[in-house]
Amino acid sequence: MSGAPAIAGLSPKDALDIARDIIEREAVLLEEQRWDEWVDLYAPDCVYWVPAWSRDGRLGHDPMRTLSLIYYASRAGLEDRIVRIRSAQSPAGRPPLRTAHLRSNIRLEEPPESDAAVIRARTTFTNHVFFPRQEASISYFGYSKFTLRSDADGWKIERKKVILQNDYIATYLDICCL
Numbered sequence: 092m093s094g095a096p097a098i099a100g101l102s103p104k105d106a107l108d109i110a111r112d113i114i115e116r117e118a119v120l121l122e123e124q125r126w127d128e129w130v131d132l133y134a135p136d137c138v139y140w141v142p143a144w145s146r147d148g149r150l151g152h153d154p155m156r157t158l159s160l161i162y163y164a165s166r167a168g169l170e171d172r173i174v175r176i177r178s179a180q181s182p183a184g185r186p187p188l189r190t191a192h193l194r195s196n197i198r199l200e201e202p203p204e205s206d207a208a209v210i211r212a213r214t215t216f217t218n219h220v221f222f223p224r225q226e227a228s229i230s231y232f233g234y235s236k237f238t239l240r241s242d243a244d245g246w247k248i249e250r251k252k253v254i255l256q257n258d259y260i261a262t263y264l265d266i267c268c269l
Contacts, residue, residue, distance in 0.1 A: 101203045101210075102203075103199060103202055103203060105203075106199055106202075106203040106210045107197070107198070107199055107212070109210060109239065109246055110197060110199065110210050110212035110237065110239060111197045113132060113237070113239060113246055113248065114194055114197055114212065114214050114235075114237060115194055115197075116132065117129065117132055117248070118192035118193075118194050118216075119192075120132070121190060121192055121266075121267050122190050122191060122192055124187060124267070126173040126176065126177065127173075129173075130166060130169050130170055130173060132247065132248050133166045133169060133247060133248045133251075134166065134240060134242075134247035134248065134249045135165065135166050135167075136165055136166070136249070137163075137165060137166050137169075137247070137248055137249055137250060137251070138154075138163070138164060138165075138249075138250045138251070138252075139161065139162070139163040139168070139169060139250075139251050139266070140154050140159060140161070140162050140163075140250075140251070140252050140253070141159060141160040141161040141162070141252075141253040141255055141264075141269065142154065142157065142158075142159055142160070142252070142254070143157070143158040143159055143160050143258060144258050145157070145158075150254065160255065160258065160260070160264055161253075161264065161265075161266065161269075169266065172265075172266055176265070176266075176267070185224070186223045186224065187223075188220055188221065188222060188223070188265070188267055188268065189220070189221040189223070190218060190219065190220050190221070190267055190268065191218065191219040192216065192218050193216060193217045193218070193219075194214045194215070194216055195214070195215050195216075196213075196214060196215040196234075197212060197213070197214045198212065198213050198214075199211065199212055199213075200212060200213050200236065208240060208241045208242075209238065209239065209240055209241075209249075210237075210238075210239040210246075211236070211237070211238050211239075212236070212237045212239065213234060213235070213236050213237070214234060214235050214237070215232075215233075215234045216231075216232060216233060216234065216235060216269075217230055217231070217232045218230065218231045218232070218268055218269060220267075220268045222262055225262055227261075227262070229261060229262070229268075230257075231255060231257060231264075231268055231269065232255075232256050232257055233253060233254045233255045233256040233257070234253075234254050234256075235251060235252065235253045235254070235269075236250075236251070236252045236254070237250065237251055238250040238251075253269050255269070
């Protein structure tokens with residue numbers, strides 16, 4: 092489905108198929124640590140955000156005003172993180188984490204726009220992460236909201252907001268965990 096420009100009159104079924112393809116492909120690329128292909132799913136001006144919950148049980152609403160577990164305001168931030176994951180500059184990630192990303196309930200947030208250049212979707216996730224150094228496994232769960240945009244390079248992730256429901260982080264949290 093990638094490589095296609097916006098299609099006038101994109102049906103909800105076609106939009107859901109595109110969203111499912113990208114969301115599931117992202118999960119596989121994270122599991123296989125195919126970082127270059129993973130970051131290529133993202134638009135250059137993307138936003139990747141994991142807001143934190145406050146003590147009173149409210150979710151952060153603005154990454155500039157509230158605490159975030161992870162926040163990258165562009166793909167350049169994600170690319171920098173990948174450089175650190177691959178290098179010895181990220182000792183917490185050595186040896187590399189092992190992950191399994193389960194996606195379900197992939198749904199459109201709203202019908203596709205008339206010009207079919209933007210798709211908004213939501214998915215529920217459970218991600219299992221094994222931390223070899225600690226010899227421990229952790230499961231993260233919640234839901235993610237995606238905004239996908241079509242341009243000359245195909246469909247890209249313009250925005251990913253991860254709502255982490257179990258946000259007590261016993262060790263550390265990284266992009267490969269979500």
